[in-house]
Amino acid sequence: MKKQVREFEAGMMKTEIPDFKSGDTIRVSVRIVEGEKERVQHFEGVCIRRRGGGMRETFTVRRESYGVGMERIFPMHSPRVESIEVLRKGKVRRSKLYYLRSLRGKRARIAELKETPGAKSLKQPPESTDETSQEPSPGE
Amino acid sequence: MSLGLLGKKIGMSQIFDEDGRVVPVTLIEAGPCPILQKKEKSKDGYDALQIGFDPKPKRLTNKPEMGRFTKSNVSPVRYMREIRIQDVSKYEVGQVLDVEVFKKGEKVDVTGISKGRGFAGTVKRHHTSRGPESHGSMYHRGPGSMGGSADPSRVFKGKALPGHMGNARCTTLNLQVGKTDKEKNLLVLRGSVPGHMNSYLIIRKRPKVG
Numbered sequence: 001m002k003k004q005v006r007e008f009e010a011g012m013m014k015t016e017i018p019d020f021k022s023g024d025t026i027r028v029s030v031r032i033v034e035g036e037k038e039r040v041q042h043f044e045g046v047c048i049r050r051r052g053g054g055m056r057e058t059f060t061v062r063r064e065s066y067g068v069g070m071e072r073i074f075p076m077h078s079p080r081v082e083s084i085e086v087l088r089k090g091k092v093r094r095s096k097l098y099y100l101r102s103l104r105g106k107r108a109r110i111a112e113l114k115e116t117p118g119a120k121s122l123k124q125p126p127e128s129t130d131e132t133s134q135e136p137s138p139g140e
Numbered sequence: 141m142s143l144g145l146l147g148k149k150i151g152m153s154q155i156f157d158e159d160g161r162v163v164p165v166t167l168i169e170a171g172p173c174p175i176l177q178k179k180e181k182s183k184d185g186y187d188a189l190q191i192g193f194d195p196k197p198k199r200l201t202n203k204p205e206m207g208r209f210t211k212s213n214v215s216p217v218r219y220m221r222e223i224r225i226q227d228v229s230k231y232e233v234g235q236v237l238d239v240e241v242f243k244k245g246e247k248v249d250v251t252g253i254s255k256g257r258g259f260a261g262t263v264k265r266h267h268t269s270r271g272p273e274s275h276g277s278m279y280h281r282g283p284g285s286m287g288g289s290a291d292p293s294r295v296f297k298g299k300a301l302p303g304h305m306g307n308a309r310c311t312t313l314n315l316q317v318g319k320t321d322k323e324k325n326l327l328v329l330r331g332s333v334p335g336h337m338n339s340y341l342i343i344r345k346r347p348k349v350g
Contacts, residue, residue, distance in 0.1 A: 002337070005151045008167055008326070012155065033159070055154055080160035 009055040013077050022047055022097050023090030023110050028061060028074055029082040040082055043072055046090065046110060048097035052076075062100060064108070069101065089113040143241055144223045144344030145170045146193035147327060149252070151337050155318065155328075163330055165318050168250075170327035170343055171238045174214040178228045188224045189231055192217030193340070219340050239320045239327050242345070246317045251342040252335035256307030266300035310334040314346065 020026055027044045045063030048071070052058055057076040062069065074081050090110035100108050147170035157163050177190035194217055201209065201216040209216045212233045242248060262268040262283045271279040283302060286295045312333050319328040333341060 002151050004169070004324070004326070005153050005167060007324075008328075009153055031160075075156075075162060077156070078160055078162075079156055 006054065013055055017076065018084055018086050020047060020084065020086045022049060022095050023092030023113075024086055025088040025090065025110075026061060027085040027087055028072075029085070030074070031080050031082050044087070045070075045072075046097065046100065048100055050076075050095070062097075064104070067104075069104075142345040142347050143189075143225055143237075144248075144342060145237060145239065145241060145327075146173050146191060146219055146221055147171065147341045147343055148194065149333060149335055149337055149339050149341055150326075152332065163318070164332065166315075166329045166331065166333050168327040168329060168333070168341060168343065169325050170242075170341075171236075171325050173237045174212075174217070175231055175233050175235045175237065176208070176212045176214055176217075176220060178231065178233055179222065180228060186224065187226065187228050188222045189228060190220060190222045191237060192220045194218040221342055223342070223344065238322055239325055240322055242317045242320055242327060242343070244317055244319060247314050247346045248317060248329065249311055249313050249344050249346060250315055250329070250333040251309065251311040251344070252333060252339055254306045254308055254310040254334045255336050257305035259302065260305035261302045262300050265302065265305045268300055 024047050025045065026047050027042050030041050030043060032039055032041050043061055043063070045061040047059055048062045049060040050057065055077055058073050059076060060071055060073045062071045064070065089112065091113040092110060097110075147168040150167040150169055152164060152166050154162050154164050171193065173191040173193050175189055176192050179186060179188040179190065181187050192214065196216050196218045198206070198216060206216065214234060257264065261281050263270050263281045268284065270281050271277055273280065283300065286299065312331070315333070316330045317327065318330050320326065321328075327343065335341065
């Protein structure tokens with residue numbers, strides 16, 4: 001993309017977008033205009049796709065309500081999308097979760113991504129490695 | 141017959157309108173365009189402004205070319221075109237037109253050279269329908285029947301046939317100005333314009349009808 005296009009888009013793009021990816025459960029606050037009135041509606045579900053870059057980026061949120069699957073595609077930088085809230089990080093192995101469309105109920109669950117103590121200790125200096133690796137959390 | 145500018149296609153992007161809908165836009169580097177010459181009805185038979193765009197270094201300008209730039213006291217440019225207008229008396233040679241000549245919401249026409257498609261078949265070039273792909277069909281993307289036989293013994297003029305497509309002058313009418321930025325010489329138009337990136341464009345205001 002040309003520099004001038006990037007500059008043009010930079011002025012209109014949102015700066016505060018939470019860090020989320022496919023598999024995460026998110027709540028999107030959408031501004032809805034009904035005639036004169038304006039209200040905010042929430043759409044909660046699993047993000048199954050993020051695509052495009054810059055101003056063109058969109059994401060798809062899927063949810064199941066009353067047994068019917070429902071997907072909405074939101075432009076990331078749309079003024080209609082008021083806020084995005086990450087409710088739960090999901091552990092998934094691909095970036096496009098289209099396979100969820102053919103699954104229902106318990107099979108359509110996504111495991112929660114937890115900060116594993118083992119992975120953490122790799123990053124940190126091996127100062128208290130023994131403790132963290134043996135005892136994952138003090139509550140257990 | 142109305143004022144215009146020369147420009148260069150930067151690329152496309154998108155914006156959101158007041159209702160939050162996505163609108164495709166084309167970014168154009170428009171102007172600054174120095175006026176090189178004024179054509180007047182009394183002298184030249186028609187009224188027009190000769191304007192330039194895209195400065196080039198003197199070392200790339202040959203002597204005969206340099207002569208015309210020194211005459212109008214303008215630094216050399218790469219692209220020059222005439223814009224037919226109604227009244228040239230308001231403008232002076234050497235005056236620089238910039239993107240401010242267009243206002244937000246105004247309608248413009250954009251002329252450019254369309255992207256070249258090479259030797260294209262009738263499906264692409266004339267939007268004829270294609271034949272079946274399989275089931276023993278041996279007719280896929282052909283041009284179809286050429287017409288009658290002994291009568292008329294010829295192919296009618298205008299028959300859709302393969303040939304060179306694109307790379308021709310072409311104008312897109314009625315594009316709305318979305319935004320102008322004088323500092324960056326940026327013109328934002330709703331919709332698309334002919335040509336590839338960095339191709340030269342002529343942007344004119346819509347002639348007044350009636």
